Amino acid sequence: MPQYDEIRILLGDQLNAKHSWFQEKQDGCLYVLAELHQEAQYTKHHVQKICAFFDAMNHFAQALQKAGHECLYLNLDDTEPYKNLVHLIESLIEKYNAKVFSYQLPDEYRLRDQLADLQIEGCKVLAYSTEHFYLDESEFGQYFHKDKHNRMESFYRKMRKRYSVLMDGDTPLGGDWNYDKKNRNTLKKSDLEAIPEPLVFANDVSDILKRLERHNIKTFGNAHQLLLWPTTRQQARKLLKHFCESCLPRFGQFQDAMTKASQHKWSLYHSRLSFALNAKILSPKEVISTAIKAFEQNDNIDIAQIEGFVRQIIGWREFVRGIYWTHEDYREKNYFNAKRELPSYFWTGETKMRCLSEAITQSLDYAYAHHIQRLMITGNFCLLTEIDPDQVDDWYLGIYVDAIEWVEMPNTRGMSQFADGGIIATKPYAASANYVHKMSDYCQDCEYSHKEKHSENACPLNSLYWRFIAHNEEKLSQNHRMNMIYSVWNKKAQEEKELILNKAAGVLRNIESL
Structure with missing residues (x-):
């Protein structure tokens, strides 16, 4: 049996081919990638999500071997005897008599806590950066403040200045930092045909599906033997190129738009690069530099389009990571004390509410929905109906x-x-x-009326919205951004208020029947 001086573990979201580990071949070093039961089961995942990560890991292991590195890939069959990640690592170190164990710092508390407690007699344990993000964790204290409001726009501007992204000296290119007001257009019928067909792939994951079934891994969502998501660096770069050429010219303009009329163009102008980014197949710096180069070379891409895209990555993506690591207790926060169960149609899409049905069904079909579908359709509904945030977290974590x-x-x-x-x-x-109604065509043939507030066929969102406002007045009325809303509510006649609140109460009693 071969002996290795060092074992280096790679997690499913650490597929960074540009990492310094891989720039030179290390004699006596074994890289390990493993399909773990604990990772397939810590929450109930969309089947395409598990397939995408496992397939990407397998391709990455093959690429390492092709580049001359010693690499061991373990599938679910191989890892079945091990109760968790630590057990696997301990067994491998003992098996190969390794003197050093190295890992890249996981990007979530759950896995980091597992590895931080790892102590193996006679073996040195080393932790490394993933070398992926713009900001190093040691810098978070300069940008984020625990339990205080952290303004993303301020953070975003600091990042633009620091990394000289879309800058003209010390001023933002184009004169403005943010073109969000130009990026809230709705799709008219005349716009629909111009939406590009999404670039999809055909990665054969039939063996992965068989393993999931054989090991009784509980999943949901629609499975496809040919997976559409990019699972290699070559595919991810091809998708980035497609976005820059076909989608970026109108991305910002329609980044908040939603439509039911695009079943075959379901990704609209969005990049769908988030899986490749979050698995670290692509780096944010590479994505941004490629997109900016396309902007500079293509007169059809204006500043509002590129700025909107850059803001999502160098702004929002880096921002939420800082929030996550600055607040260890974030998972415990429940400001509105929400406790209601997530309705069953979140797992089927079978609801008369057209907006919910469209967003959920698309998510089940493709393991994907864009940010406004997530925020203002499924998220808004859960907020207004006071769904337990633990259950909302689990659903979002699993489905995308x-x-x-x-x-x-x-x-x-x-x-x-x-x-x-x-x-x-x-x-x-x-x-x-x-x-x-303003941002989509979902309301056009819905069974509910978006104009009605408390009639029998009134859209549930209307009464639920005003109930949310009334129910949380003590917590929200002092918020200056809510002043106008409370002014409108307070001016309503008492009779109308009661009709609205009674309607909302009925909606909540019958939430499973919507």
Whole structure:
């Protein structure tokens, strides 16, 4: 049996080919990638999510071997005897008589805590950076403050200045920092045909599906033997190129838009690079530099389009990571004390509410929904109906192919559910049917009327919205961004208030029947 001086473990979201580990071949070093039962089962995952990570890991192991590195890939069959990650590591060190064990710092508390407690007699344990993000963790204290509101826009501007991204000297390129007001267009019928077909792949994951079934791994969502997500660096770069050429010219303009008329163009102008980014197949710096180069070389891409995309990565993505690591107790936050169960149609999409049905069904079909579908459709509904944020977290963490806790939790518990009481957002992102009607065509043939507030066929969002406002007046009325809303509510006649609140009470009693 071969002996190795050092064993280096690579987790499923540490597939960074540019990492310094791989720049030179290390004699006596064994890289290990493993399909772990604990990772497939710590929450109930969308089947495409597990397939994407396992397939990407397998391809990465093959790439390491091709580059001359010693690499061991263990599938679910191989890892079945091990109760968890630590048990596997201890067994490998003993088996190969390794004197050094190295790992890259995991990006979530759960795994980091496991590895931090690792102590193996006679073996030195070393931890390394993943070398992926813009900000090093040691710098978080300069940008984030625990249990206080942290303004993303301020953070974003600091990042732009520090890394000279879309800058003209000390001023932002184009004269403005943010073009969000230009990026809230809705899709008209004349716009639909221009939406590009999404670039998808055909990665054969039939063996992975068989292993999941053989090991009784509980999943949900629609499985496909040919996985559409990019699981190699070559595919990810191809998707980045497609985005820059076909989607970026209109990305910002329609980044908040939603439509039911694009079943075959379901990703609209979005990049769908988040899985490749979060698995570290692509780096944020590479993505941003490629997109900016396309902007500089293509007159069809204006500043509002590129700025909106850059803000999502160098701004929002880095921002929520800082929030996550600055607040160890984030998972415990429940500002509104929400306790209701998540309705069963979140697992099927079978609801008469067209907006919910569209967003959930798309998520089940593709393990994907864009940020406004997540925030203002499923998230808004959960906020207004007071769903337990633990259950909302679990659903978002499981259903989306790009969901890893460091990025999912601040977006869900903070931005979407305001369960953090304002650490991320300055106000709850609550909305009535008016917003959905404005930003989508979901309301056009829905069984409910987006105009009605308390009639029999009134959209549930309307009464739920005003109930949320009334029910949380003590906590929200002093928020200056809520002044106008409370002014509108307080001017309503008492009779209308009662009709609205009674309607909302009925909606909540019959939430499973919506």
